[in-house]
């Protein structure tokens with residue numbers, strides 16, 4: 001590929017939150033961006049933000065846990081933007097509950113979206129990366145991978161993504177492809193807003209309480225995560241692979 005050619009990025013769960021901020025940031029870095037989410041219409045705001053700033057983006061509706069939908073979505077990306085060589089597996093859901101109350105359906109939903117979804121997307125996109133001899137994969141893990149009350153399903157999925165990331169780094173490195181994971185701490189999004197509602201706290205109060213436990217004394221914003229993803233997907237990051245970066249306003253491990 002010539003250096004003037006635009007690389008194509010796929011960002012799942014790009015309609016809002018961390019995914020939307022990431023799509024906007026990658027577009028600002030000069031990438032053409034496919035914004036994928038469950039409902040194509042919900043991606044409109046993100047796409048408009050990118051195009052208004054002079055960038056290139058399309059909205060694609062797909063459930064990342066559905067193999068046929070993933071394949072169709074990537075075929076559309078290839079057709080409309082070109083072969084994707086950057087993948088950010090960001091789509092996610094919560095189905096929190098204590099183990100004794102957690103249903104098998106809630107276990108399956110969370111594992112399917114985060115783990116199966118990231119697997120299906122990586123599988124669909126890797127062949128374009130291999131052909132290009134260049135690729136960047138970033139998977140969204142979480143501080144919950146270290147264990148979190150009420151999140152047996154989510155913490156298992158997020159820890160699973162770390163192992164998945166390291167294996168992709170080992171298998172795909174020889175094709176010029178890196179794979180890394182970003183593990184956010186508390187980020188102010190719809191996801192954490194729902195958690196506040198579940199524990200019957202106002203969002204502002206919930207964020208303020210969380211901030212007192214974070215060394216930098218504030219909660220994260222979606223742009224804090226987009227910034228780390230921009231680094232891992234950058235041209236200069238080719239020797240950084242198989243890493244898990246906690247972006248949490250303080251140390252975690």
Ligand SMILES: NC(=O)c1ccc[n+]([C@@H]2O[C@H](COP(=O)([O-])OP(=O)(O)OC[C@H]3O[C@@H](n4cnc5c(N)ncnc54)[C@H](O)[C@@H]3O)[C@@H](O)[C@H]2O)c1
Nearest residue numbers: 013017018038063064090091092142184186187189190191
């Ligand atoms: N917010 C946090 O504090 C936090 C912390 C650690 C990790 N994360 C992770 O970061 C990612 C983004 O989180 P967020 O806070 O922006 O969440 P969010 O709920 O605001 O956004 C998630 C997006 O994913 C989409 N989505 C859900 N299921 C999907 C599916 N099957 N197919 C396609 N799209 C789907 C949703 O429609 C939504 O637009 C998630 O993987 C989440 O687990 C978030």
